[in-house]
Amino acid sequence: MTATLHAGFSEAAETVDRVRDLEAKRRDETVTFSKQPLFDQLIDVFRECSQPGWEGEGAEAVEQQTLLIAKQLVESLPTSYRNPTISGEPDGHISLEWYVHPRRILTVSVSPNRTLHWAALIGAEDPRGSCPFYGEMPKTLLFWIGRVCNG
Numbered sequence: 001m002t003a004t005l006h007a008g009f010s011e012a013a014e015t016v017d018r019v020r021d022l023e024a025k026r027r028d029e030t031v032t033f034s035k036q037p038l039f040d041q042l043i044d045v046f047r048e049c050s051q052p053g054w055e056g057e058g059a060e061a062v063e064q065q066t067l068l069i070a071k072q073l074v075e076s077l078p079t080s081y082r083n084p085t086i087s088g089e090p091d092g093h094i095s096l097e098w099y100v101h102p103r104r105i106l107t108v109s110v111s112p113n114r115t116l117h118w119a120a121l122i123g124a125e126d127p128r129g130s131c132p133f134y135g136e137m138p139k140t141l142l143f144w145i146g147r148v149c150n151g
Contacts, residue, residue, distance in 0.1 A: 041086040049088030060092030
């Protein structure tokens with residue numbers, strides 16, 4: 001649950017705060033808005049990819065630091081956005097992918113040094129870049145997720 005700033009002191013304000021907190025807790029516990037399926041994918045990827053050579057010779061293990069950063073990234077994804085598919089990469093990074101169809105896709109690669117590398121394919125466009133991750137979903141990525149998933 002996220003921290004909420006309480007502005008009022010009246011009985012009505014306290015009631016509104018309690019209802020808001022209860023609804024936020026209920027929302028977080030529902031399957032529809034829960035991030036638990038993403039956390040489960042992260043754990044599965046880490047278990048599968050945490051040994052050197054997990055995908056053949058030369059594949060690097062996914063480090064615990066990378067897992068923690070990817071978890072923070074997933075936690076920072078607004079619940080109104082489509083969930084990505086999560087997988088491991090041979091370079092030891094964790095990949096989050098928003099796939100709509102072959103010409104509408106965004107992949108974000110999470111590195112252990114908090115750099116997010118991303119590439120999209122939106123029709124004939126193929127934007128790509130990188131940005132640091134400081135615990136909050138970068139606005140750039142929210143923009144591209146929206147472009148890929150919503151057109």
